[in-house]
Amino acid sequence: MGSLTHLPTLTIRGSLVAFGDVNSDKKADLFVAPTGQEGVGFWLWDETLHSFDSFSLVTAQSTSQSQQSLPQQLLVPWPAANAANAIPADFDRDGILDLLLMATDAQGKLLMEVHWGSNQNSINITSSILPSATTAQPFLVDIDGSLSPALLGYTYADPSNLSVWSFTTNRTVSVSPAPAYFLNQSKSVCSYSSPHSNAFIDLNGDCLADLFLTCFDKSTSRSYFQIWTNSRDNGFALVIEQNFPTAYTGPVTFADMDADGTMDMVFNSCDDLAGKSCHINILYNSQIPLCSTSILKGSSCRPVNDLCSADESFDFRSVYSKIPLQDVLPSAEEKIDLFAMPLRLGDFDKDGFPDILILTHTRYTKLLQSIPCTKFICSNIEFSGNKRFFKTKTVGTETLNALEGEKTGAAFFDLYEDGTLDILVFSKDNAKIEKIDFFRNDFYSDGFFLKxxxxxxxxxxxxxxxxxxxxxxxxxxxxxxxxxxxxxxxxxxxxxxxxxxxxxxxxxxxxxxxxxxxxxxxxxxxxxxxxxxxxxxxxxxxxxxxxxxxxxxxxxxxxxxxxxxxxxxxxxxxxxxxxxxxPWVFVSILSTIVAFSGVVMFLHYFEM
Structure with missing residues (x-):
């Protein structure tokens, strides 16, 4: 029961570029590039008003917009037409959020600069210019295990060799060769695909983040991925190099899809770039299972009191689910734009299994609900392994596509900080004005959550x-x-x-x-x-x-x-x-106390 409720009073004009906690109040805020303005600003969540308040970052220009935009906004300068990425992080380790902006120029150079945060809930106009990169964007890693963010990618000056952008507490930036952080072995780090789906994530189960790289070999047109596990003192070691199972593969995302304690790979694919015969693909991470009791120990299972023990023989080959979109969506919408939006993963019904937001080729946003495999819809290995299938959530989601304009994307987001995932939908009208619409998750769920x-x-x-x-x-x-x-x-x-x-x-x-x-x-x-x-x-x-x-x-x-x-x-x-x-529990307890007190006083009166 329940539905998604559109909240038009919260609509923001502009495009969402990142989430981040700007003022350290443990509430997620929004970084937004407003339509028609060269810059980016942020919106702080006001828990009292249950709405977002617009705030300025640095002085760029003053504009007059509607209340749905950023009124009299002072923005971080950023060429919206060439905007490539935004990464909020604490680059100088002062405990305050900074903002890294990326934009491309006419020569294909990726320009990068960091705007440093201040203790006044704002970001300074002063910035540090980073050495430029190639369009295969550098991504955020902790390359040396110091909890200091760094970037891993290719500089524009040396596009053939992998480099590391390192940051210091005095806000200086240096670039060094990356091979020093990788073990010497026969195979080297691959050349990133562009775009790529690189990730800094634990994949072998030891709770220490590894490197996942998507690769492309120009000579053979081969798409594949590498996994470099974090060996602590000795850098990163290559343990898996594997081809993608399909020729035309969309962006890869990660989640524990079957709730077995491991991170799985999820991506869409099609038989050709025209979007024919598309699928949702899940490469399940196969590791040793959880021990059923604390008494059982050994190499055959992972002890309950040692959840972060590594499984060096983990693999992504044992179980592979390839779910045809035509089995999930209406036949008229069985196509998908591979690169319009990655599959967005989130547990909207709090049952412990991630669900999926997708964007179809007809620009409809669809919510796919995770359901258990049965022997009628899944293979024997998927059914016996308690894997998952998906069905389109139709009842209660009609408002998702009732919006006017072309849908350009969507994302899960806990709007009211209540442990329930709501949905943001991005769209633009005929005048190319972008906006962000909010949909409150009012579906009933008796599940619990952990944030x-x-x-x-x-x-x-x-x-x-x-x-x-x-x-x-x-x-x-x-x-x-x-x-x-x-x-x-x-x-x-x-x-x-x-x-x-x-x-x-x-x-x-x-x-x-x-x-x-x-x-x-x-x-x-x-x-x-x-x-x-x-x-x-x-x-x-x-x-x-x-x-x-x-x-x-x-x-x-x-x-x-x-x-x-x-x-x-x-x-x-x-x-x-x-x-x-x-409140009702409190009223019940108080009523019970009053009732028992009355009984005691009544009996005491008759004993006198």
């Missing part, structure tokens, strides 16, 4: 180093590469693990949210075990917590004052999301 945010490990207060009494105090910024694994017991008494990845991709307007949000399904228990891994390349990079409360938001601060300290010094903050029934 988490892993920060970048800067000092979360007034510390010995740096300014003694900064105002406001530094809090930290989420960073790319964090991994979370947790175990829950469902209503059938079955225990299963799920893996989440924070900001795994950062190129081509990836639109990853600052937080991770996952449904827990129906459960009567606490989250038994939660393991949180960072990209620190040290022996102990994982903190484990027990008895987490469902329907809560967790903030993990991996600050270590001393180099010898480990995860035991990390700080965990828990924010409980109150249920809508709390």
């Amino acid at each position: 988490s945010l892993v920060l970048n490990g800067v000092c979360p207060g007034w510390c010995d180093e740096g300014e003694k009494f900064p105002d406001p105090k530094p809090y930290g910024v989420n960073f790319a590469g964090a991994t979370l694994k947790y175990t829950v017991i469902d209503t059938n008494g079955q225990k299963h693990a799920t893996q989440l990845a924070q900001l795994p991709q950062s190129s081509y307007f990836a639109l990853n949210t600052p937080y991770t949000l996952a449904g827990l399904g129906r459960t009567n228990n606490y989250i038994e075990t939660l393991s949180v891994g960072t990209s620190k390349q040290k022996r102990d990079n994982v903190a484990t917590y027990y008895g987490m409360i469902p329907n809560s938001q967790l903030v993990i601060i991996p600050y270590e004052a001393d180099a010898d300290e480990g995860p035991s010094s990390w700080k965990l903050e828990m924010f409980i999301n109150p249920s809508k029934f709390v």
Whole structure:
């Protein structure tokens, strides 16, 4: 029951370029490039008003727009026509969000500059110009395990050799050869495809982010991918080089599609570029399963108390699902534009299994709901392995496509910070004016959720180093590469693990949210075990917590004052999301207390 409710009063004119927590209030804000203006501004979420307030970043020009745009907005200068990407991150590790902007010039050069954040909830006009890159965009990594963001890609001056853009606390940028971070072996790092789907994400199960690279060989027109696992002290080692199973493949995204504690690959494909015979593809990550009890241990299963143990023999060949779109969508909409929008993944019904937003060739946004495989719609190996299929959610989603104009994309987003994924739809009218529309998720769900945010490990207060009494105090910024694994017991008494990845991709307007949000399904228990891994390349990079409360938001601060300290010094903050029934529970308890008090007083009166 329920539906998606359009919220026209929240509509914003412009295109969404990134999510980010600008003012460190643990609420996601929007970076928007307003239509008709050369720049980008941000909108802060106002929890009191349940709406976004527009704020300026830096002085560029003053305009007069409608209330749906950015009134009298002062913007970061950015050529909208050539805009290529925006990456919010804390590049100088001062605990404040910065903004990296990318744009292409007429020569095909990718221009990059970082606008530094300030402690006044704004971003400075002053910026650092980075050495230019090729159009195969550099992406965000923690290349040396220091929790400091870096970029991995090709410089325009040396497009044949992989390079690393490194940032320092004094806001300087340097470029160095990347091979120093890779183990010497017979095969080298491939040449990126352009566009690519590169990611910084844990794929072998040790909660330490690895490198996933999509590659293209011009001499053979071969599309394939490489996985380089993070070997801590020795850099990255190539463990998998594998062809994509289809010739024409769209962007790759990642999620734990079958809730088995591993990250799977999801992408669309077609038999040709015209969009004929299209499919949704899932390459399942095959690893050792979770042990059924804490007593069982060994190489055949992963212990419950050691969720972040690596499986060096993991693979993406054992189980492959290729779901024809014509089995999911109406026949008139069985085509898809491969590169219009990546498959957006999110658990809108909180059952513990990610669902999919797609954009069809007719520019309709469709919500595909994850359902269990049956022997009638899936192969034997998919059915026996408890894999997933999808069906189009039609009832209650009619408003998604009732908007006028051409749909250009969509994304999941927790609008009201209540643990429920809502939907943003992007469109443009005949005058090419872009806008962002919000759809509130009013579908009924009795599932629980877990929302988490892993920060970048800067000092979360007034510390010995740096300014003694900064105002406001530094809090930290989420960073790319964090991994979370947790175990829950469902209503059938079955225990299963799920893996989440924070900001795994950062190129081509990836639109990853600052937080991770996952449904827990129906459960009567606490989250038994939660393991949180960072990209620190040290022996102990994982903190484990027990008895987490469902329907809560967790903030993990991996600050270590001393180099010898480990995860035991990390700080965990828990924010409980109150249920809508709390007032009624309070009234019931109060009424019960009053009733019992009346009985006691009545009996006491007759005993006197």
